[in-house]
Each structure stands twice: as C-alpha cells, then as structure tokens.
Amino acid sequence: MNAYTSVLKLRFINGLQYRASALAGTATQLFFGFIFIMIYVAFYSQSTGQPSISLKDLVAYVWLQQVFLSIVALWFRDNEIFQLITSGNIAYELCRPCRIYPFWYAKLIAQRVSNAVLRCFPILAVSFLFPQPYRMSLPPSPAALILFLLTLVLGLMVIVAISMLIYISVFWTMSPTGSSLMISVAGEFFAGMILPVPLMPLWLQKIAYVLPFRWTTDFPFRVYSGQIPTAQALWGVLVQLLWFAVLLGVGKWSLSRALRQVVVQGG
Amino acid sequence: MKERLIELQGISKSFKVAKRSAGLRQAVNALFVREHTIVEALHNISFSISEGEIVGYIGPNGAGKSTTIKVMSGILVPDDGSCTIMGFTPWKDRTAYVKNIGVVFGQRSQLWWDVPVIDSFELLRDIYKIPVARYKTNLDLLTDILDLHSLLYTPVRQLSLGQRMRCEIAGSLLHGPKILFLDEPTIGLDAVSKIAVRQFIKTINKEQGVTVILTTHDMQDIEALTDRILMIGKGTLLYDGTISELRRRFGTHRIITVDYREHAGPVDIPGTSRLSWSPERAVYSVNTEHVLIAKVISRLSEQVELIDVTIETKPVEELIVQLYKEHQI
Numbered sequence: 237m238n239a240y241t242s243v244l245k246l247r248f249i250n251g252l253q254y255r256a257s258a259l260a261g262t263a264t265q266l267f268f269g270f271i272f273i274m275i276y277v278a279f280y281s282q283s284t285g286q287p288s289i290s291l292k293d294l295v296a297y298v299w300l301q302q303v304f305l306s307i308v309a310l311w312f313r314d315n316e317i318f319q320l321i322t323s324g325n326i327a328y329e330l331c332r333p334c335r336i337y338p339f340w341y342a343k344l345i346a347q348r349v350s351n352a353v354l355r356c357f358p359i360l361a362v363s364f365l366f367p368q369p370y371r372m373s374l375p376p377s378p379a380a381l382i383l384f385l386l387t388l389v390l391g392l393m394v395i396v397a398i399s400m401l402i403y404i405s406v407f408w409t410m411s412p413t414g415s416s417l418m419i420s421v422a423g424e425f426f427a428g429m430i431l432p433v434p435l436m437p438l439w440l441q442k443i444a445y446v447l448p449f450r451w452t453t454d455f456p457f458r459v460y461s462g463q464i465p466t467a468q469a470l471w472g473v474l475v476q477l478l479w480f481a482v483l484l485g486v487g488k489w490s491l492s493r494a495l496r497q498v499v500v501q502g503g
Numbered sequence: 504m505k506e507r508l509i510e511l512q513g514i515s516k517s518f519k520v521a522k523r524s525a526g527l528r529q530a531v532n533a534l535f536v537r538e539h540t541i542v543e544a545l546h547n548i549s550f551s552i553s554e555g556e557i558v559g560y561i562g563p564n565g566a567g568k569s570t571t572i573k574v575m576s577g578i579l580v581p582d583d584g585s586c587t588i589m590g591f592t593p594w595k596d597r598t599a600y601v602k603n604i605g606v607v608f609g610q611r612s613q614l615w616w617d618v619p620v621i622d623s624f625e626l627l628r629d630i631y632k633i634p635v636a637r638y639k640t641n642l643d644l645l646t647d648i649l650d651l652h653s654l655l656y657t658p659v660r661q662l663s664l665g666q667r668m669r670c671e672i673a674g675s676l677l678h679g680p681k682i683l684f685l686d687e688p689t690i691g692l693d694a695v696s697k698i699a700v701r702q703f704i705k706t707i708n709k710e711q712g713v714t715v716i717l718t719t720h721d722m723q724d725i726e727a728l729t730d731r732i733l734m735i736g737k738g739t740l741l742y743d744g745t746i747s748e749l750r751r752r753f754g755t756h757r758i759i760t761v762d763y764r765e766h767a768g769p770v771d772i773p774g775t776s777r778l779s780w781s782p783e784r785a786v787y788s789v790n791t792e793h794v795l796i797a798k799v800i801s802r803l804s805e806q807v808e809l810i811d812v813t814i815e816t817k818p819v820e821e822l823i824v825q826l827y828k829e830h831q832i
Contacts, residue, residue, distance in 0.1 A: 238629065239626075239629050239630040239632070241629075242625070242626050242629030242630065243626060243629075243630075246615065246618065246622055246623075246625075246626045249618065249622065250615060250617055250618055253617060253618075323611075324611065325611050325612070327573060327576075327578050327606075327608055327611060328606070328608065328611060328612075328613040330576075330577065330578040330597070331576045331577060331578060331601045331604065331606045332601060332630050332631075333598045333599070333601050333602045333630065333631060333632075334598065334630055335598065405534075408534070409530060409533055409534055410533075411530040411533070413527050413530050414527065414530035414531040414533065414534055415534065417527070418531070496580055497580070
C-alpha cells in the first residue's frame with residue numbers, strides 16, 4: 237500500500253475508536269440543528285419580504301451543516317499535527333522517505349472522514365423523521381444528489397487545503413491559538429456556517445463569493461437542495477478546482493519554506 | 504581501510520531563538536513582529552565515520568549532540584559546511600537518503616499512541632515500501648531479539664517506557680537501515696532494559712554490520728558499546744578518539760584496595776600514596792606513569808598476607824569531567 241493511503245487507513249481506524257465522543261457529538265449536533273431551525277422558522281413566520289432562500293432549502297442547509305460538520309468545519313483540527321510541530325516530534329516525520337504535505341493531507345482527510353462516518357448516518361436518519369417544518373428534504377433530482385456528493389468531496393479537498401495553511405503557520409507562530417482562531421472565525425463566517433450566505437446582506441455576499449470558504453460548505457449544501465441549479469453548479473465545480481489548485485500551490489510552497497528553516501523544538 | 508560512510512566538513516548551525524511572553528494577544532502579535540537572539544549550536548564540526556563503527560557522541564546538555572544528529576538525518580539544514588553520508592547530502596536528497604537510515608529519538612515517540620504497536624509498524628512498512636517478505640523476516644528477527652512477542656498487539660499508551668523504547672527501536676530498524684542514529688536511547692530506562700538495549704545494539708552491529716551513532720549521558724552505555732567517542736561542548740568538537748586513549752591521557756591513576764590478614768602497622772609502598780589504612784584493609788592511589796601495578800602488588804605481598812586485591816580505573820565520567828574542565832565548558 238502507498239504510504240499516503242496507509243496513513244489514511246491508520247488515521248481512519250484511529251478515529252473510529254472514539255465511540256463515546258461520536259455519540260456525544262451526534263446528540264450535540266442534533267440539538268444545534270434543531271435550535272437553528274427553530275430560530276429561522278420564527279424569523280420566516282414574521283418576514284414580509286420574499287426570502288432569498290426557501291425555508292425548506294434552509295432546513296436542508298442547516299441539517300447538512302450538522303451532518304457533515306466534521307467534514308466542513310474549519311475549526312475541526314488535528315491537535316496531533318500542532319503538537320508535532322510545537323513539541324518537536326516532527327523530527328520523526330522528517331526522517332521518513334515521504335513528503336510531508338501529502339502525508340499530513342492524507343491524515344487530515346482521514347480524520348475528518350472517520351469522524352463524519354460515525355456521526356453522519358444517525359443524524360441524517362433522524363433528520364428525516366422530524367415533523368415539518370423541521371424535516372430534512374430529499375434533493376430534487378438524482379443529478380442534484382450526484383453533484384452534491386461531487387461538490388462535497390471537492391469542498392473537503394479545499395477545506396483541508398485551507399487548514400493545511402493554518403498548520404503550516406504554526407511553524408512560525410509556534411502557537412496554534414492565534415492563526416487558527418483568526419482564520420476559523422473569519423472562515424466560518426464567510427463559509428456560511430454562522431449565517432447562511434443567501435441570508436447575508438448583498439455587500440457581504442459579494443465578499444463571501446470571492447473568498448474560498450463558501451465553496452466548502454455553502455455551495456455544496458445549496459446544490460443539494462437545487463437552490464443552485466445544475467448548470468450553475470458545474471461552473472462552481474470549476475471554481476472549486478481552481479481554488480484547490482491555488483491553495484495546494486501556496487501550501488506546498490510555504491511548507492517547503494518552513495521546512496528549510498525548521499527548528500526542532502525541545503532538543 | 505574501510506569505506507568512509509559519513510563525512511562532515513565544517514558544519515555550523517545557529518538558531519534564532521524567538522522570545523515572546525505568553526498569551527493570545529502576544530501570539531497574534533508574534534505573527535507580525537518577533538524578537539530573536541542568535542544561539543550558535545554547532546561551530547565548524549568535522550569528523551568522519553567508517554562503516555561498521557559504533558560511535559558514542561557525548562557532551563553536556565545543550566552541547567549540540569542532538570542538533571548534529573538532526574543534521575545528519577536530514578531534518579535540519581546547517582548554515583554552513585558539507586555533509587556526505589553514503590553519497591547523499593542529507594538535507595538535499597532527504598527523501599532518497601532517509602530510506603537508508605534509522606533514527607531513534609529517546610525522548611520522542613514515532614508510534615501511534617492509541618493503536619497497537621503492530622499498526623504503527625505496518626504504517627512504517629508502507630512508508631518505507633518494505634517488501635512483504637523482508638518486512639516479515641525483519642519483524643520476526645526484531646521481535647525475537649527485543650522480546651516483543653507480547654507487546655505487538657498492545658496499544659502503545661499501555662506500554663511501560665522500557666517496553667515502548669524497545670518497540671521504538673524495532674520500528675526504526677524495520678526497513679533494515681545501514682546506519683542507525685540513536686539519540687539517548689536509554690534515557691529513563693531501568694538497568695535491565697538498558698542492558699537489553701545495549702545487547703541489541705551490539706548484536707545488530709556485529710551481525711548486520713549496521714553503523715551506529717549514539718548520543719547518551721549514560722557513561723555505561725559508552726563503555727559497554729563504543730570503541731570511539733566524539734565529544735562536543737558548546738558546539739565545538741573537543742575530542743575524537745578511543746576511550747583507552749582518553750584514559751591514557753587523563754587516567755593514569757589507579758586505585759588499589761587490598762584486604763589482608765590482620766597486620767600491625769601501616770605499610771608504605773614507594774611511588775604510591777596511601778589513602779586509608781586499617782588492620783585488615785588499605786587503599787592506595789597509584790600513578791602508573793611512575794610505578795607499575797605489578798610491582799606495587801608484589802611489594803605488598805612481601806609485607807602482608809594478601810586476601811584480596813581490587814584495582815579500579817577512574818570511571819569514564821570523571822575523565823569526561825576532566826575534559827570539560829580542560830576546555831572550560
């Protein structure tokens with residue numbers, strides 16, 4: 237097996253061990269999903285104007301956020317990599333015959349996926365059972381479903397490429413607190429994790445559209461409900477690929493710079 | 504003449520040590536402005552090591568031992584100097600080079616904390632692309648000599664330090680490296696584990712011709728394992744040679760303790776100084792440059808009825824302390 241798939245597998249096995257955490261996470265996410273939808277239901281019932289996204293689509297949006305939280309959330313991070321850098325255990329990673337970027341990338345993907353696998357099915361199943369208007373809806377067409385899965389995978393690739401930059405920044409800052417807090421607060425917001433992008437004021441939407449964050453969450457979730465039509469979604473896939481390429485390039489370049497001046501902490 | 508495996512020429516490395524106070528605000532500030540002091544960790548280090556040697560690399564804390572190991576294993580890029588190991592420059596050909604070496608950092612862990620040891624080993628197998636057959640023979644061999652049978656299927660977090668260290672060493676040798684770097688492999692181990700680790704290092708050196716470079720603070724490691732020592736202090740190489748040479752330079756004193764049947768008065772032997780005396784036991788200090796041990800003993804046996812004689816050499820530690828003093832470290 238290839239080193240990168242092998243670390244993916246091991247990280248995946250590792251992630252599947254934490255059953256209690258998965259159970260607690262499932263409960264929390266159901267709770268949050270429910271609360272968010274309650275708020276939107278209240279807002280929508282009082283609204284006089286024409287909302288830019290229908291309540292049904294919004295409910296799907298919120299549930300998908302909760303279901304795939306560990307896939308799309310920027311704050312979801314691997315403390316192990318932070319520790320590798322800050323404690324100096326990176327020494328071991330560096331004396332392996334493989335490149336660090338893909339190695340960590342594989343680790344991060346596996347961590348998110350293993351986490352999501354344990355949680356997504358129960359939440360997804362339950363969300364279809366809630367009474368209206370809380371009930372999760374199916375995508376309008378099989379094409380929308382397939383596009384959703386494609387854009388979600390691409391979104392995962394983009395979000396991991398973004399989070400790699402946070403990890404790499406720790407080489408300079410030595411503290412994950414600063415960089416990860418700044419990026420995740422801004423990133424979460426512009427990804428539509430706090431307020432769905434369609435509900436933002438127009439000027440804010442414009443900012444969100446030029447940043448990479450919304451392509452990881454907002455975009456696939458709206459493709460799911462058909463709020464973004466198929467033709468437009470295909471263009472979006474292209475933009476996702478573009479962002480992925482750019483972030484990958486920047487990440488690899490800055491990592492190689494970081495490694496050239498790496499200091500192994502702790503002697 | 505054996506082939507020169509490792510060649511270091513004028514390696515220097517200095518670190519910028521960043522300074523900042525604690526706290527989130529400082530951390531954010533540190534993204535933009537930082538203060539540094541420069542610490543010179545290695546200064547013009549040159550040496551070469553031949554195939555099949557076991558070399559002890561010693562020096563006080565912070566002398567630059569680990570830094571040298573990290574330069575040699577391709578982790579750190581030195582500021583200056585050249586290093587050729589098996590034809591590679593470690594930091595330039597990192598991924599190609601590290602296939603040939605194994606590294607153990609005594610105070611770090613390469614094993615995954617929450618999963619059984621064997622899972623980490625299989626990951627290493629894939630990382631090093633070890634052919635299945637060779638992996639199996641190597642694993643069996645290592646399992647036997649390091650006695651890992653019961654440990655392989657235990658999660659790493661449930662192993663004791665000694666057990667874990669044995670697994671760490673096995674992990675670094677799965678791919679059959681030609682050079683093994685050990686950075687304090689016996690740190691924190693009990694006597695039994697230490698002896699097991701030493702025995703193992705000897706075995707792989709003899710049987711598989713693995714070249715071993717080890718750093719340690721444990722002088723027994725050095726005495727038991729190495730023929731040659733390199734001593735470093737404050738980033739400069741202070742001594743490169745054998746332990747016996749070191750002894751010749753500094754250790755011409757011997758302590759002779761003799762037990763004998765009760766004897767009335769103290770006995771003095773010319774060329775020695777008497778450190779203590781009792782009717783049944785005496786301790787002498789002998790400078791072997793002035794008088795031979797054999798002569799001292801034969802003189803003694805003429806005057807008292809000897810029961811037992813022990814001759815002690817100064818422990819290596821003391822020699823090292825003397826070296827430190829000489830170089831004012």
